[in-house]
Amino acid sequence: MTLDISILVLRTGIIVFLFLFLAQALFLMRRDLQSAAVRHVERGGRLKVMESGASNLSKGDSLPLLAVNSLGRSPGNSLPIIDDSISGDHLLLSYDGGVWRVEDLGSTNGTYLNGQRVEKAAALAYGDILQLGRTKLKLERPNLD
Amino acid sequence: MTRARSLAQLGLAAQAGLLVVASLALLALVQGGSWTLGDLTPGLIFASLLLVAHSALLLAGYGAAETLLPLGGVLSGIGLVLAYRLGGEDLGNHQLLWIALGIGLALALCLVLRDAAQLRRHKYTWALLGLLLVTLTFALGRDPNQSGARLWLGAGPLMFQPSEFLKVMLVIFFAGYLEENREIMARGRLSLGFLKLPPLAHLLPLALMWLLSMLVLMIQRDFGAAILFLGVFLAMLYVATSRVSYLLAGSGAFLGGALLAYRWVGIVELRVDAWLDPWSRAAGHGYQTIQGLISLASGGLFGSGLGQGRPDFVPASYTDLVLAALGEEMGFLGTLAVIVIYLLLVHRGYRIAIAANRPFDRLLATGLTTVLAVQALTIMGGTLRLLPLTGIPLPFLSYGGSSLVTNFAILGLLLKIAGGRGLHV
Numbered sequence: 397m398t399l400d401i402s403i404l405v406l407r408t409g410i411i412v413f414l415f416l417f418l419a420q421a422l423f424l425m426r427r428d429l430q431s432a433a434v435r436h437v438e439r440g441g442r443l444k445v446m447e448s449g450a451s452n453l454s455k456g457d458s459l460p461l462l463a464v465n466s467l468g469r470s471p472g473n474s475l476p477i478i479d480d481s482i483s484g485d486h487l488l489l490s491y492d493g494g495v496w497r498v499e500d501l502g503s504t505n506g507t508y509l510n511g512q513r514v515e516k517a518a519a520l521a522y523g524d525i526l527q528l529g530r531t532k533l534k535l536e537r538p539n540l541d
Numbered sequence: 542m543t544r545a546r547s548l549a550q551l552g553l554a555a556q557a558g559l560l561v562v563a564s565l566a567l568l569a570l571v572q573g574g575s576w577t578l579g580d581l582t583p584g585l586i587f588a589s590l591l592l593v594a595h596s597a598l599l600l601a602g603y604g605a606a607e608t609l610l611p612l613g614g615v616l617s618g619i620g621l622v623l624a625y626r627l628g629g630e631d632l633g634n635h636q637l638l639w640i641a642l643g644i645g646l647a648l649a650l651c652l653v654l655r656d657a658a659q660l661r662r663h664k665y666t667w668a669l670l671g672l673l674l675v676t677l678t679f680a681l682g683r684d685p686n687q688s689g690a691r692l693w694l695g696a697g698p699l700m701f702q703p704s705e706f707l708k709v710m711l712v713i714f715f716a717g718y719l720e721e722n723r724e725i726m727a728r729g730r731l732s733l734g735f736l737k738l739p740p741l742a743h744l745l746p747l748a749l750m751w752l753l754s755m756l757v758l759m760i761q762r763d764f765g766a767a768i769l770f771l772g773v774f775l776a777m778l779y780v781a782t783s784r785v786s787y788l789l790a791g792s793g794a795f796l797g798g799a800l801l802a803y804r805w806v807g808i809v810e811l812r813v814d815a816w817l818d819p820w821s822r823a824a825g826h827g828y829q830t831i832q833g834l835i836s837l838a839s840g841g842l843f844g845s846g847l848g849q850g851r852p853d854f855v856p857a858s859y860t861d862l863v864l865a866a867l868g869e870e871m872g873f874l875g876t877l878a879v880i881v882i883y884l885l886l887v888h889r890g891y892r893i894a895i896a897a898n899r900p901f902d903r904l905l906a907t908g909l910t911t912v913l914a915v916q917a918l919t920i921m922g923g924t925l926r927l928l929p930l931t932g933i934p935l936p937f938l939s940y941g942g943s944s945l946v947t948n949f950a951i952l953g954l955l956l957k958i959a960g961g962r963g964l965h966v
Contacts, residue, residue: 399574406567407846410560411871414878417556417615421885424553424608427893452783469724471900478724 434511440491441522442536443475449530451479458536467528468501481505481529487514489526496520496535504531553611554595558588558823559676561618564847566628566687571848583637587621594644605893605959610647612886613952614941616937617643617945619879620863624940626848627859627866632940639942643949650953658959661901665716671710674703679760696836704766705934705943711770712908715777720901723781748772755798763801764809765923765931767916771795776911777904780894791812816929829856833924837876859940861932863923879938880921887914893959902958909951 445457453459459475466473467487477486483503490497493510499517500507507514520526526533564586569576591614598606617640625633654660678694694703702953753770775791778784802809811826819827819834832855840850852858852866859866868876890910897903913936920935922928934944 399570403567403846404569406563406570407843410563410567410847411874411878412565413556413560414615414875417560417611418881418885420556421608421612421882422551425885425889436733436777439768471720471723483816 440496441538443489443526443533444536445531446525446534447530447532449479449481451477451482451529451531453531459533460538461489461491463491468503476527477531479529479531484532486528487526498526501517503528542784551592551595551599553608554591554614555588557611557615558584560615561587561622564619564622565625567846568622568848571846581619582950583625583633584638587618587640590641590644591618592802594648597648598651601652603956603959605889605956608885609889609952609956609959612882612889613949614936616879616882616886617949619867620938620940620945622867623938624859624864626870627852627863628940632859635942636940636945639945640853640949642942643946646946647949647953647956650950651956654957657905657954658899658901660713660905661717661720663715665964668714671703671707671714675707678703679750690870702941702943704763705941705947708769708773708912709909709954712773712777712912713903715774716901716904716908718902719777719781723900750796751794753804763932764812764929765916765919765933768795768919768931769912769933772915773908773911775910780907781900781904812931816926819926829862830926830930832856833858833862834926836865837868837924840869840872840876842873844868844870844875846870861920861930861934861939862924863935863939864921867938883913883917883936887917890914890955893955897958906955906958913948913951 409476440463441461443459443461445453445455445459448455448457462474466485466488467475467477468484469476469478469482472485473485473507483501483505485501486503487501487507488499490499497517497519498507498509498514500514505528509518509520510525511527520535520539522535524535526535550670562581565581566576569580573580582732591610595606595610595614598610616653618764621633621636621640624636628636674694679693680952694701751771771791775788778791799809804810815822815826815830819830821827823831836850836852836855836858839845844850847870850866850869852869855862855865864876864879867879887910890906890913893911894903894906897906916933916936919928919931920933920939923930934941936948937945
């Protein structure tokens with residue numbers, strides 16, 4: 397009789413225990429996800445893909461920006477855009493003191509801001525269109541959620 | 542890291558150990574009416590192994606070990622209990638030994654390897670070594686359990702399955718290769734209607750990979766491994782290039798090949814027929830599937846309780862069909878918990894891939910996680926008759942040394958990619 401009861405208690409206990417274990421793992425992972433979410437909140441803005449050419453981007457994508465972003469074909473860039481018409485290290489886009497600046501890194505096909513070629517560097521505002529190769533990107537305000 | 546947080550982290554590993562000890566006590570109670578310290582020894586050994594490895598990893602700064610190691614640990618712990626339950630003391634002791642080796646290997650990978658990217662330099666060596674091992678099984682393979690596939694190398698008790706190690710070696714090779722060539726592969730030149738394919742020269746690896754999986758299927762009759770290799774390759778190719786056309790082309794080619802195999806390779810046809818209609822072949826090739834289904838069904842919601850069911854009616858229930866035994870004795874609830882643990886494990890793996898900074902690390906983590914995910918899906922699907930049954934071990938749960946050691950190596954590499962200080966800083 398006591399044997400039966402201890403078997404029953406152990407059986408039930410093991411299953412309950414298994415689910416408690418799961419709950420704790422979930423709890424730990426949720427915290428990890430939240431902290432990751434906090435790290436990725438963008439401060440200054442986003443780039444919306446207006447035209448993607450033949451690159452890996454898709455029209456309509458909205459890409460979050462960091463304080464300093466490197467755009468280009470080589471995989472080491474913070475925003476790699478894989479397209480023939482774009483140089484390996486094409487341009488730098490940075491946000492400092494509330495101002496966005498674009499700097500062309502000597503790219504082969506050049507960088508265009510609202511249709512004008514950027515000689516060395518230029519300041520840009522929200523709504524401006526940045527063109528590198530066949531790709532057109534619009535600078536937008538950050539999502540504030 | 543606060544002290545309370547560290548304690549909570551160790552808690553998860555400690556609970557995994559406690560679960561095994563309690564389960565072994567239950568088994569002893571059911572089988573003998575009482576338990577002695579001797580019955581619990583394997584559980585205590587397991588618990589201390591896990592705790593030592595977990596504290597070592599946390600001390601070395603591997604934050605990802607917090608959930609990854611206990612998740613893998615609790616699965617291998619349940620596997621250990623089932624090995625004792627289904628295969629007796631010998632099998633259980635073997636499994637414990639393999640778990641110890643696996644945990645040791647994971648620990649060694651984390652603490653000795655300077656950087657996961659080190660593996661990239663020898664990518665061709667890894668691929669060659671893997672293929673050499675598999676070629677050896679083509680020639681010298683053995684089939685100790687009459688499963689119809691000669692997948693083992695070695696002699697006597699020292700048998701191992703090279704295709705298990707090949708999984709990791711190929712992932713390392715793919716990660717290195719795709720990192721070098723992903724730009725070209727992503728570009729897309731050759732247009733076939735709506736499909737944009739890269740220049741022919743770069744389709745070659747895809748074609749070779751397809752050929753390899755077909756060879757494995759036709760010569761080694763290992764349907765599961767064929768799905769796994771191609772699935773992992775396509776997943777990594779997709780992550781490297783974000784081109785859906787590769788997925789479509791690869792899956793289409795595989796389906797075509799599988800149809801041919803169904804026509805021409807006897808064992809594939811038998812497996813598929815036994816999947817579509819096992820009941821008319823209940824005494825033959827449908828036997829294993831049917832026994833597995835009956836076993837699962839008899840478990841119901843709560844199961845018969847460990848040691849109180851009859852999973853011995855299922856052939857080889859301790860290896861590939863371990864899910865049926867689990868479902869019978871721990872019921873739907875126990876099975877559900879295990880499936881959610883796999884889900885969390887795979888989620889964690891892909892999170893590590895997303896967070897990785899370098900393309901090689903990202904590809905490696907994606908590939909390794911996909912290896913775990915595809916294996917779990919294929920064999921669980923096979924057991925539940927959602928897919929044709931193929932001989933693939935359920936990661937961490939099935940009895941089998943090569944598979945366990947490989948899975949722990951995967952955990953070790955994932956932890957390494959997620960980052961820690963190691964011994965070198």
